[in-house]
Amino acid sequence: xxxxLIMVSACLLFSISSLFAQNVRFTTDGIIEFEKSSxxxxxxxxxxxxxxxxxxxxxxxxYVKNQPQFRVLKSTLAFSKDKTLYTPIAEENSSRGFFFxxxxxxxxxxxxxxxxxxxxxxxxxxxxxxxxxxxxxxxxNWKITSEMRTIAGYECRRANAIIxxxxxxxxxYTDKIAVSGGPESxxxxxxxxxxxxxxxxxxxxxxxxxxxxSLGANDLKIPAKxxxxxxxTLRETINAALKDWGDYAQSALKAFLL
Numbered sequence: 077x078x079x080x081l082i083m084v085s086a087c088l089l090f091s092i093s094s095l096f097a098q099n100v101r102f103t104t105d106g107i108i109e110f111e112k113s114s115x116x117x118x119x120x121x122x123x124x125x126x127x128x129x130x131x132x133x134x135x136x137x138x139y140v141k142n143q144p145q146f147r148v149l150k151s152t153l154a155f156s157k158d159k160t161l162y163t164p165i166a167e168e169n170s171s172r173g174f175f176f177x178x179x180x181x182x183x184x185x186x187x188x189x190x191x192x193x194x195x196x197x198x199x200x201x202x203x204x205x206x207x208x209x210x211x212x213x214x215x216x217n218w219k220i221t222s223e224m225r226t227i228a229g230y231e232c233r234r235a236n237a238i239i240x241x242x243x244x245x246x247x248x249y250t251d252k253i254a255v256s257g258g259p260e261s262x263x264x265x266x267x268x269x270x271x272x273x274x275x276x277x278x279x280x281x282x283x284x285x286x287x288x289x290s291l292g293a294n295d296l297k298i299p300a301k302x303x304x305x306x307x308x309t310l311r312e313t314i315n316a317a318l319k320d321w322g323d324y325a326q327s328a329l330k331a332f333l334l
Contacts, residue, residue, distance in 0.1 A: 102254040106288045107295075108153040108228070108270070110259050114181040115278035117145045122278075123178065126323045149183050151281075153259055154295050155268070158192040160257035161296040180277060180331035188298045189213060189263060191256055198261075199299035202314060202332055208302030209310055214239065216264045218247070227270040228283040235265055240330050246273040253286070260334055307333070 117140060124132050150165040164183035179202075186199040191213070198209040216237045223234035225248055232248035239245055247258065251267035258269025259281040270283040305313065314332055318325035 102252060103268075103286075103288045104254050105156045105290050106154075106253075106286060107291070108155070108268070108283050108287075109285045110151045110153060110281050111284055112149045112151065112183060112259075113280045113282070114147045114149075115145060116143065116147050116181065118278040119178055119181060123324075123327075147181055151183060151259065153257065154291055155253075155255045155257055156291040156296060158190065158255070159296050160187075160189045160191070160255065162187040162189075162259055178331065179328050180279060180334070182331075184332065185260060185334075186299045187261060188296065189257060189261075191263065196261065197298050199302050200310070200332070206302040207310055207313075208299065208304050209307065210304065211307045213263055214261050216245075216262070218265055220265075225271075228286050230270060230283075230286065232270055240333060243274060243330065243334075244276055246275065247271065 120136050120139065124136055149167065152163050152165065154161045154163070163186050182201075184201040187196055188198075189196045194213045196209075196211065196213050198207075200207045200209055216239060218235040218237045221234045221236065225232055225234070227248055227250075230250040230252055232250045235247050235249065237245045237247070245262070247262060247265065247269050248271035249258070249265040249267040249269045253268035253270075255268050256265060257263050258265070259272060262269050262272050262281075270286075272281040274280070311329070311333065314329050315325070318328055321328070
């Protein structure tokens with residue numbers, strides 16, 4: 077009798093587990109709203125270390141007194157199967173009225189990514205010029221960890237990487253969204269990236285909402301405006317334009333290549 081009860085209980089548990097497994101739905105289409113947050117106080121302080129003039133100090137003090145510490149920008153990531161479209165949302169109030177301009181705190185890219193082909197197309201604003209960048213998706217050597225956190229209602233796992241030779245990246249992805257995409261150019265994990273942090277750059281992107289909905293071709297239009305270039309040509313063009321900008325040039329270049 078005892079043996080029979082054990083067998084019945086085991087079968088029941090197996091049936092319940094199978095039922096739950098059959099009802100788990102992996103999202104493949106939808107729209108994610110992201111918020112990009114830049115710690116302006118920290119970023120400005122870091123730039124001031126390269127230029128410690130009294131004017132810079134006065135400007136920094138005035139900014140700290142009159143402006144919020146964090147600049148928050150919104151964007152959307154539309155995704156369908158193996159394609160994604162990352163689109164910045166224009167600021168409602170962009171008149172911040174201060175001298176400081178760091179491209180890392182802006183949103184300059186509208187990026188379409190074909191994950192199946194490993195190709196991307198980015199409409200990129202570089203100061204007053206717009207480029208249309210077409211190239212292969214960046215290969216990121218992710219190191220997946222056991223750390224977990226909840227983002228926009230999804231359990232996400234942490235992964236770490238280095239990009240552009242020196243930028244440390246922390247990402248959180250969920251395997252419940254079966255698309256290997258993410259905000260900006262961050263891809264390559266076994267699921268959707270819902271959170272990205274660049275700790276040393278004081279910048280983060282985190283998903284706020286995820287809407288599970290079917291999308292059509294009109295929802296993922298490939299950007300078409302700008303001067304056609306690839307990554308190599310873009311880097312050479314920016315380097316030439318910033319050759320007399322000193323230490324600022326390298327930080328600006330990395331910001332534009334993210």
